Amino acid sequence: MSAQPLLSIRDLAVQYRTRRGTVDAVRGVSFDVEAGSVTALVGESGSGKTTVAQTVIGLLASNGHVSAGSIRLTERTDGPTDLVGLSERRWRHLRGRCIALIPQDPGNSLNPVATIGWSVGEALRIHGWKDRAKIRARVIDLLERVGIDDPETRARQYPHELSGGMRQRVLIAAALALRPELIIADEPTSALDVTVQRTVLDLLDELRTETGTGILFITHDLAVAADRSDAVVVMRGGQVQEAGPTAGVLAAPRSPYTRTLLADAPSLARVVERAAPDASVSATGEPLVEVSGLTQEFVRAGRSPLLAVDDVSFTVARGTTHALVGESGSGKTTTGRSIAGFNRPTRGGIRVGGTEVTALAGGRARRAFHRSTQLVYQNPYASLDPRQSIADILAEPLRNFGIGSRAERADRVAHHLELVALAPELGSRHPRELSGGQRQRVAIARALIVEPELVVLDEAVSALDVTVQAQILRLLARLQAELGLTYVFISHDLAVVRQIADTVSVLRRGTQVEHGAAAVVFDHPQHAYTRELLAAIPGASLRAETASLPSVPRKEEVPA
Amino acid sequence: MTALATTAGLAGDTGTEPGPASDRRIRWRSLLSRVGFVLPAIVILVALLWALFPGLFTGQDPTETVAPALQAPSAEHWFGTDATGRDLYARVVYGASQSIIGALVAVLVGLVVGTAIGLAAGAVGGAVDEVLMRVVDVLLAIPALLLSLSVVILLGFGTTSAAVAVGVTSIAVFARLARSRVVSVRVTDFVEAAYGSGGTFFGVLWRHILPNSLTPVIALAALQFGSAILQISTLGFLGYGAPPPTPEWGLLIAEGRNYVATAWWLTVLPGIVVVLVVLATNRLSQALRGGDAA
Numbered sequence: 136m137s138a139q140p141l142l143s144i145r146d147l148a149v150q151y152r153t154r155r156g157t158v159d160a161v162r163g164v165s166f167d168v169e170a171g172s173v174t175a176l177v178g179e180s181g182s183g184k185t186t187v188a189q190t191v192i193g194l195l196a197s198n199g200h201v202s203a204g205s206i207r208l209t210e211r212t213d214g215p216t217d218l219v220g221l222s223e224r225r226w227r228h229l230r231g232r233c234i235a236l237i238p239q240d241p242g243n244s245l246n247p248v249a250t251i252g253w254s255v256g257e258a259l260r261i262h263g264w265k266d267r268a269k270i271r272a273r274v275i276d277l278l279e280r281v282g283i284d285d286p287e288t289r290a291r292q293y294p295h296e297l298s299g300g301m302r303q304r305v306l307i308a309a310a311l312a313l314r315p316e317l318i319i320a321d322e323p324t325s326a327l328d329v330t331v332q333r334t335v336l337d338l339l340d341e342l343r344t345e346t347g348t349g350i351l352f353i354t355h356d357l358a359v360a361a362d363r364s365d366a367v368v369v370m371r372g373g374q375v376q377e378a379g380p381t382a383g384v385l386a387a388p389r390s391p392y393t394r395t396l397l398a399d400a401p402s403l404a405r406v407v408e409r410a411a412p413d414a415s416v417s418a419t420g421e422p423l424v425e426v427s428g429l430t431q432e433f434v435r436a437g438r439s440p441l442l443a444v445d446d447v448s449f450t451v452a453r454g455t456t457h458a459l460v461g462e463s464g465s466g467k468t469t470t471g472r473s474i475a476g477f478n479r480p481t482r483g484g485i486r487v488g489g490t491e492v493t494a495l496a497g498g499r500a501r502r503a504f505h506r507s508t509q510l511v512y513q514n515p516y517a518s519l520d521p522r523q524s525i526a527d528i529l530a531e532p533l534r535n536f537g538i539g540s541r542a543e544r545a546d547r548v549a550h551h552l553e554l555v556a557l558a559p560e561l562g563s564r565h566p567r568e569l570s571g572g573q574r575q576r577v578a579i580a581r582a583l584i585v586e587p588e589l590v591v592l593d594e595a596v597s598a599l600d601v602t603v604q605a606q607i608l609r610l611l612a613r614l615q616a617e618l619g620l621t622y623v624f625i626s627h628d629l630a631v632v633r634q635i636a637d638t639v640s641v642l643r644r645g646t647q648v649e650h651g652a653a654a655v656v657f658d659h660p661q662h663a664y665t666r667e668l669l670a671a672i673p674g675a676s677l678r679a680e681t682a683s684l685p686s687v688p689r690k691e692e693v694p695a
Numbered sequence: 696m697t698a699l700a701t702t703a704g705l706a707g708d709t710g711t712e713p714g715p716a717s718d719r720r721i722r723w724r725s726l727l728s729r730v731g732f733v734l735p736a737i738v739i740l741v742a743l744l745w746a747l748f749p750g751l752f753t754g755q756d757p758t759e760t761v762a763p764a765l766q767a768p769s770a771e772h773w774f775g776t777d778a779t780g781r782d783l784y785a786r787v788v789y790g791a792s793q794s795i796i797g798a799l800v801a802v803l804v805g806l807v808v809g810t811a812i813g814l815a816a817g818a819v820g821g822a823v824d825e826v827l828m829r830v831v832d833v834l835l836a837i838p839a840l841l842l843s844l845s846v847v848i849l850l851g852f853g854t855t856s857a858a859v860a861v862g863v864t865s866i867a868v869f870a871r872l873a874r875s876r877v878v879s880v881r882v883t884d885f886v887e888a889a890y891g892s893g894g895t896f897f898g899v900l901w902r903h904i905l906p907n908s909l910t911p912v913i914a915l916a917a918l919q920f921g922s923a924i925l926q927i928s929t930l931g932f933l934g935y936g937a938p939p940p941t942p943e944w945g946l947l948i949a950e951g952r953n954y955v956a957t958a959w960w961l962t963v964l965p966g967i968v969v970v971l972v973v974l975a976t977n978r979l980s981q982a983l984r985g986g987d988a989a
Binding site: 518 | 889902903
């Protein structure tokens with residue numbers, strides 16, 4: 136390795152010009168990426184990590200510009216180049232050949248009307264490859280390298296014929312096409328299932344060791360960074376909070392913000408303190424939810440019906456949390472929606488309290504049922520009407536059910552805002568003026584305002600940043616203890632489920648492969664699939680190291 | 696307005712190297728976009744005032760002979776005079792009420808009936824959707840002019856029936872647009888959440904689906920306003936609108952047609968007024984849509 140690092144960023148500052156004036160997105164950021172090693176850039180949404188990545192590859196949005204600092208790329212063939220203020224022609228020469236990008240969303244990053252082979256070969260053609268046979272051979276070779284079976288056939292297919300994990304492999308193949316020395320991976324696995332995430336990250340590791348490429352790895356997940364990087368840079372609000380070798384930073388974090396991130400990552404620390412539910416009550420008491428033989432078929436035109444849920448049965452005791460765990464396509468959301476009365480299953484029974492949910496007929500019975508069972512959605516940006524104020528959103532269920540007078544309803548709205556730790560002034564705001572975490576609190580408050588017995592939470596914390604996620608999880612645990620709520624908690628994230636669930640069902644392609652008490656399922660998984668899911672939880676390296684250490688102090692104050 | 700003030704104010708404070716040039720560009724752009732909004736707004740405002748208070752803009756009577764026939768535009772008669780010596784400017788001003796109020800009626804008919812059909816089709820779905828949309832398809836298949844002429848003949852000649860006839864031709868477009876929005880809003884999480892909060896079908900329709908579907912419909916209404924003026928003028932030109940002594944923009948152009956070679960102002964000047972008002976409404980409609988996206 137040469138004395139010069141592959142990529143050296145010094146005092147980088149980036150500004151965006153907006154309607155409301157200039158915004159400093161990145162200030163005084165300095166770090167290096169060494170050849171053959173991985174530097175992880177960790178931060179939450181809005182921390183500026185993607186801006187840094189875009190600056191390094193010269194793809195900053197048109198209203199952004201580098202206002203100070205330098206980015207130096209020391210490259211094998213071209214020698215040192217200062218990337219700030221480079222002409223577009225020079226950039227075209229560098230991009231793809233020296234620096235490549237693996238984008239975040241494999242669903243949107245491939246041209247839907249171009250074949251896989253064409254997309255992978257595009258960089259080659261741009262950089263002057265003329266011989267079609269040679270391009271074809273290289274494309275097939277690359278697809279094989281990233282572990283795509285039958286590359287000849289795949290190269291002729293279109294993106295919609297491939298799964299998410301496959302598409303991400305294709306994007307990696309495209310990035311590798313010209314053997315770049317620096318790869319920028321912008322949240323390359325955030326949209327993928329945990330088991331797929333693991334294989335994709337393993338592949339990246341493997342390729343890096345083989346080729347000696349330096350990787351700038353952007354992620355919001357500290358646990359992933361812990362497993363996969365040599366050095367870590369923690370960013371917040373456009374500034375570096377802490378940087379250094381990964382093992383050192385995570386074992387002994389100096390910045391309070393890093394400590395908060397560590398304490399709030401469900402895969403690394405205990406985020407929620409819950410009192411174990413009273414075993415005697417849950418054992419003897421009548422269960423609140425009884426699902427028996429639930430089966431859901433979806434009719435497909437010209438094909439046999441899709442069996443989304445196949446004979447799923449479980450019970451949930453009052454005041455406890457039952458988790459439905461599985462990857463995309465496992466049928467967990469369909470099951471949850473059936474319990475909440477939004478979906479009529481093909482066969483099987485669901486009883487909530489005294490109501491047979493599958494037999495609900497007519498609007499009146501369904502409305503009455505929703506007083507006792509509420510659903511909280513995954514995406515707080517889609518589940519609140521953008522045209523209503525927060526107070527209107529919260530008052531609507533009360534109005535619909537004819538609860539209280541106007542003044543009483545206003546009181547109850549204020550009370551529930553307080554319950555989910557939102558300031559009462561927020562009542563007059565609109566959803567667009569709130570952050571994602573605040574919106575999800577509003578959605579939870581809306582579900583709780585009619586005082587239901589059962590709340591179905593459909594990936595309710597999956598879209599949130601770890602610190603916000605931890606706050607919401609603590610909020611849910613507190614509300615459960617205070618109000619005696621019963622939760623059906625749908626999640627793909629086993630690290631979260633492990634902390635919040637009393638009982639758990641593991642679903643795989645519609646079938647229930649395992650269920651029982653959470654402690655038993657997680658500590659002594661019987662089914663191979665459960666073991667696979669557990670092994671895929673990132674952060675294993677860190678957990679092994681810190682197992683002996685005392686737990687990281689929580690509720691550390693973070694300077695704003 | 697405040698946005699411009701802040702941009703300008705900040706441009707003064709932050710004097711980094713590449714700053715001033717691009718700041719100036721942004722300032723120009725926002726100024727231009729404001730001019731592009733204010734000018735059409737003024738045109739529409741003047742046209743509306745003409746329609747409501749024509750007496751304020753001209754002292755002349757639009758139906759009285761006040762001067763020798765076919766005089767070219769002058770300081771006294773801005774738009775000149777027509778074949779019977781009536782002041783053309785006064786006729787254009789008084790004609791505004793016929794054209795603009797007619798266009799408003801036409802847009803209202805299309806907006807209300809079309810949105811109602813689209814809302815019903817999109818929200819109920821199934822057979823109702825199929826039947827309503829096939830009816831709309833039939834409406835779309837008939838050429839607009841033919842359809843409005845048929846309606847005028849059914850309703851009898853006159854300003855109001857011309858306006859209603861023009862409105863009927865736009866029902867199909869409004870229904871299609873409203874339905875497409877309703878169909879996409881209907882499946883959003885917040886609509887389902889509203890049902891989950893105990894909302895009834897009509898309650899959710901009124902409180903969530905309709906307001907969230909309306910923005911593009913309103914933008915279309917502004918666009919339709921311009922084309923309704925044109926269509927009403929077309930009907931007037933063909934003689935199906937207001938009866939002759941009444942000034943109406945299409946009629947004015949039709950009357951001037953015979954004198955194009957000798958008295959150009961009779962067709963050109965009212966024509967320019969129509970073009971300006973139609974362009975202005977198009978521009979405003981675009982601003983309405985853009986404002987929603989921002």
